[in-house]
Structure formats: structure tokens, C-alpha cells
Amino acid sequence: MNAFLLYTVQGLAAGSFYALAALGLAIIFGVLGVVNFAHGACYMLGAVVAAVLLDVTGLTFWPALVVVPVLLFLFGVVIERLFVSRLAELDPLYNFLLTFGLSLLLVDLIKRQYGVSGLPYTRPEVLSGQLSLGSFHLPTYQVFVFLFSLLVCAGVWLLMTRTRIGMIVRASTEKSDLTRALGVNVKAWVTPVFGFGIALAGLAGVLAAPFRAITADMGSSFIIILFAVVVIGGLGSIVGAVVAGFLVGLVEAYGQAYAPQLSQIVIFVLMALVILARPAGLFGREENA
Amino acid sequence: MLEIRGLQAFYGEAQALHGIDLTVREGEVVTLVGRNGAGKTTLLRSIIGLHPDVRGSIMLNGSELTTVPTHRRPGLGLGWVPDDRGIYASLNVEENLTLPTVTHPDSAWSLGQVYEAFPVLADRRRAAGTTLSGGEQQMLAVARVLRTGARLLLLDEPSEGLAPVIVQQIRDILLRVKEQGTTVLLVEQNVKFASTVADRHYVLAEGAVAADLDKQEFTDRQDELLTYLGM
Numbered sequence: 001m002n003a004f005l006l007y008t009v010q011g012l013a014a015g016s017f018y019a020l021a022a023l024g025l026a027i028i029f030g031v032l033g034v035v036n037f038a039h040g041a042c043y044m045l046g047a048v049v050a051a052v053l054l055d056v057t058g059l060t061f062w063p064a065l066v067v068v069p070v071l072l073f074l075f076g077v078v079i080e081r082l083f084v085s086r087l088a089e090l091d092p093l094y095n096f097l098l099t100f101g102l103s104l105l106l107v108d109l110i111k112r113q114y115g116v117s118g119l120p121y122t123r124p125e126v127l128s129g130q131l132s133l134g135s136f137h138l139p140t141y142q143v144f145v146f147l148f149s150l151l152v153c154a155g156v157w158l159l160m161t162r163t164r165i166g167m168i169v170r171a172s173t174e175k176s177d178l179t180r181a182l183g184v185n186v187k188a189w190v191t192p193v194f195g196f197g198i199a200l201a202g203l204a205g206v207l208a209a210p211f212r213a214i215t216a217d218m219g220s221s222f223i224i225i226l227f228a229v230v231v232i233g234g235l236g237s238i239v240g241a242v243v244a245g246f247l248v249g250l251v252e253a254y255g256q257a258y259a260p261q262l263s264q265i266v267i268f269v270l271m272a273l274v275i276l277a278r279p280a281g282l283f284g285r286e287e288n289a
Numbered sequence: 290m291l292e293i294r295g296l297q298a299f300y301g302e303a304q305a306l307h308g309i310d311l312t313v314r315e316g317e318v319v320t321l322v323g324r325n326g327a328g329k330t331t332l333l334r335s336i337i338g339l340h341p342d343v344r345g346s347i348m349l350n351g352s353e354l355t356t357v358p359t360h361r362r363p364g365l366g367l368g369w370v371p372d373d374r375g376i377y378a379s380l381n382v383e384e385n386l387t388l389p390t391v392t393h394p395d396s397a398w399s400l401g402q403v404y405e406a407f408p409v410l411a412d413r414r415r416a417a418g419t420t421l422s423g424g425e426q427q428m429l430a431v432a433r434v435l436r437t438g439a440r441l442l443l444l445d446e447p448s449e450g451l452a453p454v455i456v457q458q459i460r461d462i463l464l465r466v467k468e469q470g471t472t473v474l475l476v477e478q479n480v481k482f483a484s485t486v487a488d489r490h491y492v493l494a495e496g497a498v499a500a501d502l503d504k505q506e507f508t509d510r511q512d513e514l515l516t517y518l519g520m
């Protein structure tokens with residue numbers, strides 16, 4: 001029983017990274033129509049920047065949770081202004097290729113600078129050790145990651161459903177032309193939305209830093225699973241991205257625990273099953289599929 | 290108020306509008322009638338700025354519209370109700386209403402006025418826009434532009450596919466809008482409906498103006514028009 005609970009917490013922690021990053025991917029796709037292939041690289045960048053800031057400036061984990069996403073937001077803004085916006089009028093495939101190239105570039109730049117062996121990162125004292133609940137012992141850090149991500153996802157959900165900004169994002173996701181014809185300057189929202197999506201990937205990276213090996217390649221397998229998450233949740237669906245993120249984290253953790261030789265496959269089996277039953281994903285709208 | 294001169298519109302190689310000349314004066318209700326494919330929808334989309342490939346001139350209150358970005362056109366007084374009604378599934382009824390900002394406060398309807406005129410929208414204000422019936426969605430689309438205070442309404446077949454009682458309701462709203470001094474360019478296949486609300490009529494055929502009729506001429510030639518429109 002304790003073991004099962006442990007795998008569950010591990011799965012939810014791993015799922016937190018997927019949920020946050022997939023949320024960013026979904027928001028960017030919704031408003032720009034761009035599948036950001038560099039999302040895994042941005043997650044990696046979040047972890048690397050956190051590690052480098054700790055090493056060079058002594059910036060610890062807690063302020064890094066704010067500072068790194070802000071830096072990644074600015075990075076996203078620059079990338080959107082310099083490159084993505086120039087391809088906006090063309091087939092979205094061009095921007096997919098652009099972000100693919102960008103991710104190769106980022107990975108190699110980090111490799112060149114910091115090598116292939118992992119960067120060190122120490123987790124804050126309060127988050128190390130175990131949390132005891134009666135006879136159960138759970139790793140404090142994983143519990144924290146899960147709760148913190150849940151909070152961020154809830155915040156983003158409130159932003160999307162309860163504010164005028166969220167309303168405009170939803171409207172331009174659904175009907176971009178009509179939204180412009182109703183007087184909303186959709187283009188003005190594209191840059192901040194792209195930055196915001198990148199910042200969420202960066203935040204997932206910071207959370208992963210004390211927990212995963214920080215290497216240039218950490219985003220490469222991450223992005224593949226992230227695509228599975230997005231397909232399972234439904235492309236462009238905000239709720240779907242979050243639910244599927246946690247779901248995939250759980251499936252991955254149970255797979256590793258109970259069927260280690262199949263652990264790489266289970267996620268994609270899940271994806272195939274979802275596609276068979278609901279081609280638009282768990283929360284996707286059929287007409288958008 | 291609206292002066293269109295030599296307007297041409299293209300879909301790739303195909304030309305949909307062949308030099309349209311048309312004038313709508315302040316306070317008028319003018320209809321555009323014509324068979325399917327005549328170019329009525331293309332004309333309205335060109336005015337609101339969603340048809341990228343146009344030539345010619347569209348003047349609104351003396352200034353050229355064709356160079357104004359789409360999202361700035363409502364600010365100049367335009368309010369568009371698209372032929373598919375354009376209701377958002379991901380926005381609830383009230384969000385559908387409040388998405389466009391109020392551009393002309395003097396003529397804008399408050400939410401209270403909208404809900405008074407369309408009680409069904411008030412009852413369903415928290416429901417997702419597309420859960421409404423076709424008629425309710427049409428009312429929502431009309432109410433949405435009334436709330437902005439738009440000075441020139443561009444309505445694309447608001448009565449299409451609706452039950453007579455709903456058509457009657459939309460007609461009443463149009464008459465009220467007209468009384469308020471708002472100008473309307475109305476695309477309408479329903480000749481009866483058109484004749485009861487409009488001051489003047491343009492007949493469009495194959496992307497050009499085939500006739501320009503006043504109220505009397507339109508009534509006199511109604512049978513001829515019905516035959517022409519295939520009704």
C-alpha cells in the first residue's frame with residue numbers, strides 16, 4: 001500500500017512537469033496556431049538557468065521560481081518578435097520547423113557551454129526528507145511539486161475563465177477572424193501569450209531542477225511525451241492539457257514500477273487507445289480535430 | 290454614410306465582386322437582395338475587413354476604410370452580424386455579449402436594455418453560447434452589436450432558417466434600431482421581411498448591382514423579384 005502511494009506521488013510529481021508545460025503548449029497553439037517544438041528545450045532552459053543562477057549569483061530555489069519564468073517570458077517575447085511573427089502569415093508548418101530548428105540550436109548551445117554531464121542543484125532544506133502521514137512516508141519534494149503545480153494550473157484556469165484577458169484568449173482561439181471583426185486587436189495578444197506559454201515551460205524546468213538530471217538533453221524525451229499529453233488531452237484544450245499531464249505522469253510511474261520493461265511504451269499505448277475512442281482527445285472538440 | 294465605388298473582390302483567380310457602386314445614407318435601412326452566390330456575403334466581409342483581396346473604394350463618413358486594419362473598423366462605427374451568427378462555444382452568453390468593447394456610448398445598449406429586449410438571453414446568461422437555439426443565437430449576435438453602439442449595422446441574413454415568430458421579433462428590433470437613428474445594411478433573401486423594414490433595396494447579381502429600387506418600386510416589382518430569386 002505504501003509502495004503504491006509512493007508511485008502515485010511520484011507519478012503526480014512527474015505529471016506536474018507535463019501539466020505545466022502542456023498548458024503552455026496548449027495556450028500557444030490556441031492563439032497562434034503554432035505547435036512549439038522548442039517547448040522541451042524551454043523546459044530544459046528553465047532548469048539550466050536555475051542551476052546557473054544558483055552557481056553564479058547564489059539565487060536560491062524560491063526566488064528562482066519567479067525569476068526564471070520571468071526570464072523565459074522575456075526570451076519568448078524576443079523569439080516571437082524576431083522569428084515567429086515573421087512566419088505568422090504562412091502555413092503554421094513553417095513555424096513548427098522554425099521551433100524545431102530553435103530547439104536543436106538551444107540544446108547544442110547549452111551542450112557547448114556546460115557539457116553533457118549534469119549540472120548540480122541542491123533542493124531547499126525544508127523540501128528534502130520525508131513527510132510522515134501516520135505509517136505512510138512520502139517524499140516532501142514530490143508532494144510540494146504536485147501541490148504547487150496544481151495551484152499554478154488553478155491560477156491559470158481562473159485567469160482563462162474569469163478575466164477579460166482569458167475571454168479574449170478563448171475567443172481568438174476559437175474564431176480569430178470574427179474576434180478581429182468585433183474590434184479586438186488579436187495580434188497584440190500574440191506576443192505576450194507566446195511569452196506566457198514559454199514561461200510555463202520554464203517554470204516546469206525550475207521545478208524539475210532539484211529532482212532530475214539537469215542536462216542539455218533533458219528536454220528531448222520530454223517534448224515527445226508532451227506531444228502524447230497534448231494528443232491525449234485534446235489539442236488546444238486547457239483543461240485537457242492539465243488532466244492528461246497528470247494522467248501521463250501516473251501511467252508512466254505505474255509502468256516503471258510494475259512493468260519496467262514496458263514503461264516506455266505504456267504512454268503511447270494509452271495515446272493510441274484515446275485516439276481510437278476519441279480522435280479529438282479527451283477534452284478536444286470534434287470540430288477542431 | 291457609406292459610399293462604395295468600383296469595389297472588386299477576388300478568391301484567388303476567381304472574381305466575386307465586379308465593381309460594386311452603392312450608397313447608404315445616414316439613418317437609412319438598405320437591403321441587399323440577390324440569389325445565392327451573388328456576392329452579398331463577400332460584400333459585407335469586404336466592408337468589415339475580412340476579405341483580404343479587394344480593389345476599389347469603401348468610404349465611411351468620408352474616410353477610406355480599405356486601408357484600416359480590421360480590428361479598428363468597429364471603432365469607426367461598424368457592427369457586423371455574420372451569416373453563421375458567429376457565436377462562441379467557449380464563451381458564455383454574457384461573455385459573447387461583452388467581448389466587443391462599447392465604441393459609441395451614446396447609442397450603445399446597456400446590458401440591462403439588452404436583457405429587457407431579449408429576456409431569453411438573460412435567463413441563459415451563464416450558458417455556453419452555442420447551447421442556445423438557432424433563433425436565440427441570432428438574437429445574441431444582433432444584441433452583441435447593439436451593445437457596442439455601432440452606427441452602421443451590417444446584417445447577413447438574420448432571418449434565415451428561423452421560425453416566423455422569431456423573424457417577427459428580429460423585425461421589431463430592427464424597427465426600434467432604425468427609430469434610434471442607426472443605419473442598417475441588411476442582406477436578406479426574405480423579400481417580405483425586406484420590404485417591411487427597408488427604405489431602399491439593391492439587387493445584386495453575379496457580383497454587380499443589377500437594380501437600385503426605392504420602397505415603391507420594390508413593392509410594385511415584388512412578384513418579378515420573387516420569381517427572379519427563385520422563391
Ligand SMILES: Nc1ncnc2c1ncn2[C@@H]1O[C@H](COP(=O)(O)OP(=O)(O)O)[C@@H](O)[C@H]1O
Pocket residue numbers: 300303305323324325326327328329330331332
Ligand atoms: N471561400 C471562398 N472561396 C472561393 N470562392 C468563394 C468563397 N466564398 C464565396 N465564393 C464565391 O464567391 C461568390 C459570392 O459568394 P457569396 O458572397 O457567399 O454570395 P452570397 O452571400 O450572395 O450567397 C460565389 O460565386 C461563391 O462561389
Ligand SMILES: [Mg+2]
Pocket residue numbers: 329330331372
Ligand atoms: Mg451569403
